[in-house]
Amino acid sequence: MxxxxxxxxxxxxxxxxxxxxxxxxxIIWRATRVVNFAQGALAMTTxxxxxxxxxxxxxxxxxxxxxxLAGLVLGAVAERFLVRWVETGPPLNAVILTLGLLLMLExxxxxxxxxxxxxxxxxxxxxxxxFGDLSIALSPFNLFTIGAVLLVVLGLFFLFRGxxxxxxxxxxxxxxxxxxxxxxxVGRLLALGWGLAALTGALAGMxxxxxxxxxxxNMDAILVYGFTAAVLGGLDSAVGAVIGGVVLGLALSxxxxxxxxxxxxxxxxxxxIAILMLRPQGLFVSGTERRV
Amino acid sequence: MTxxxxxxxxxxxxxxxxxxxxxxxxxxxxxVAVLGPNGAGKSTLLRTIAxxxxxxxxxxxxxxxxxxxxxxxxxxRSGISLVPEGGGVIRExxxxxxxxxxxxxxxxxxxxxxxxxxxxxxxxxxxxRRRNPAHSLxxxxxxxxxxxxxxxxRARLLLMDEPSLGLAPRLVSLIMRTVRELCDARGLGVLLVxxxxxxALSIADEAxxxxxxxxxxxxxASELARDEELWHAYLGY
Numbered sequence: 001m002x003x004x005x006x007x008x009x010x011x012x013x014x015x016x017x018x019x020x021x022x023x024x025x026x027i028i029w030r031a032t033r034v035v036n037f038a039q040g041a042l043a044m045t046t047x048x049x050x051x052x053x054x055x056x057x058x059x060x061x062x063x064x065x066x067x068x069l070a071g072l073v074l075g076a077v078a079e080r081f082l083v084r085w086v087e088t089g090p091p092l093n094a095v096i097l098t099l100g101l102l103l104m105l106e107x108x109x110x111x112x113x114x115x116x117x118x119x120x121x122x123x124x125x126x127x128x129x130x131f132g133d134l135s136i137a138l139s140p141f142n143l144f145t146i147g148a149v150l151l152v153v154l155g156l157f158f159l160f161r162g163x164x165x166x167x168x169x170x171x172x173x174x175x176x177x178x179x180x181x182x183x184x185x186v187g188r189l190l191a192l193g194w195g196l197a198a199l200t201g202a203l204a205g206m207x208x209x210x211x212x213x214x215x216x217x218n219m220d221a222i223l224v225y226g227f228t229a230a231v232l233g234g235l236d237s238a239v240g241a242v243i244g245g246v247v248l249g250l251a252l253s254x255x256x257x258x259x260x261x262x263x264x265x266x267x268x269x270x271x272x273i274a275i276l277m278l279r280p281q282g283l284f285v286s287g288t289e290r291r292v
Numbered sequence: 293m294t295x296x297x298x299x300x301x302x303x304x305x306x307x308x309x310x311x312x313x314x315x316x317x318x319x320x321x322x323x324v325a326v327l328g329p330n331g332a333g334k335s336t337l338l339r340t341i342a343x344x345x346x347x348x349x350x351x352x353x354x355x356x357x358x359x360x361x362x363x364x365x366x367x368x369r370s371g372i373s374l375v376p377e378g379g380g381v382i383r384e385x386x387x388x389x390x391x392x393x394x395x396x397x398x399x400x401x402x403x404x405x406x407x408x409x410x411x412x413x414x415x416x417x418x419x420x421r422r423r424n425p426a427h428s429l430x431x432x433x434x435x436x437x438x439x440x441x442x443x444x445x446r447a448r449l450l451l452m453d454e455p456s457l458g459l460a461p462r463l464v465s466l467i468m469r470t471v472r473e474l475c476d477a478r479g480l481g482v483l484l485v486x487x488x489x490x491x492a493l494s495i496a497d498e499a500x501x502x503x504x505x506x507x508x509x510x511x512x513a514s515e516l517a518r519d520e521e522l523w524h525a526y527l528g529y
Contacts, residue, residue, distance in 0.1 A: 164396050167392060170385065171382055175383075178382055179382070180363070180364040180365045180368070181342060181344075181364055181365075181368055181374050182373075183369045183394070183397040184365060184396070185365050
């Protein structure tokens with residue numbers, strides 16, 4: 001099979017995971033103007049919760065939805081009880097706080113579940129598909145990944161664009177004080193925004209673990225990719241985050257495929273630096289509308 | 293009757309006094325203008341009533357309910373709508389979204405549609421721009437949108453901060469006339485903060501003159517309009 005097509009398909013599947021993480025970063029950035037460095041650690045934590053539930057119930061799907069729910073709750077709790085205290089202070093305070101949360105989660109999780117590397121189940125096969133003699137580099141799990149992320153992305157877009165709740169969430173993000181003057185309960189909507197972001201991250205965590213395995217800092221490198229994708233799309237643009245994720249996934253797949261696997265992480269770094277130097281507002285946010 | 297009663301209101305920012313004991317009432321169906329030079333505490337007064345600033349002491353009573361300590365969103369839901377300086381439209385949202393947002397907490401779709409068509413009838417300029425983002429509106433249209441939002445919220449008391457700021461005279465009189473009509477037709481109370489004393493007094497019933505956080509005069513608007521000594525002393529013309 002054409003090597004280029006293979007790289008494209010696998011890049012697309014990886015890109016959807018970066019897109020999910022990038023989207024979760026963007027939702028939080030838009031809601032509270034915080035770059036959440038704990039996003040990956042939250043996803044790692046919910047994936048451990050998923051594993052515990054799967055082992056207890058012997059049912060993948062119960063664990064899957066338990067992790068999404070855990071993400072929703074953890075994200076909301078993190079905003080309500082931690083981030084809220086520093087939201088009005090200097091931006092650096094919030095950054096340090098999310099770094100603290102990252103370290104705390106990566107310390108607490110091994111206390112509960114141990115630090116050893118664990119395998120994580122997939123709902124469908126992670127082996128390449130074969131049709132007769134023809135082997136396609138895409139696995140059923142890759143297809144599941146693309147479908148699941150698409151479903152969550154479309155669900156979020158419908159929520160934000162098509163519902164009254166979404167309107168109040170967007171308003172709270174753009175203009176919290178004005179929104180409160182219009183009777184909007186901004187506080188709980190910001191918590192909900194963090195919850196939805198962590199839910200999206202939880203999905204990414206469960207999509208990463210079957211191939212890259214599960215251990216307390218397994219999401220650290222993935223978060224860098226997610227962050228690169230978010231910056232690529234412009235931190236303010238949800239559509240940009242998704243496209244940024246896919247573009248990054250493809251780019252890294254080509255770089256790794258043609259240049260060697262070692263070049264992948266360097267490639268991500270080069271893209272990140274190039275974007276920050278040439279087009280810091282991102283590819284999908286027009287410069288004039290960007291608010292700092 | 294829902295009357296706003298403010299008594300001996302004191303506010304300070306970091307130890308510096310912004311309001312030093314202000315008392316007044318705003319009954320239904322009446323417009324009270326708050327006049328005074330820059331830094332007199334006019335905006336602080338509105339922001340304190342709306343719950344954005346917490347007073348050091350004093351009481352704010354609206355229809356028998358104390359507002360001090362209530363969250364801004366709860367005060368908004370009790371029927372008080374603050375229109376901040378410049379209108380406070382949410383730039384990124386469309387005209388229609390700005391309007392809907394003010395009504396959502398009522399959870400009454402039928403009344404929302406009714407309120408929306410009232411606003412569109414009142415300001416035809418907004419009707420043609422329903423789907424445009426609010427940042428594309430002119431200054432006058434933003435004030436119309438801001439007033440429209442107070443109608444959507446079904447507020448009974450409007451707190452307006454300098455609605456005439458930066459508007460052409462023709463638009464100033466349109467906004468002022470509309471506020472007066474809303475007050476008469478719907479029985480709204482209005483607390484109107486203005487630098488533009490003449491246009492404010494042209495529609496107000498009562499006027500309160502603030503200087504350095506103190507009320508230095510409180511009269512019928514028509515009397516204050518004629519009191520040249522007061523004009524010279526506090527308004528500079």
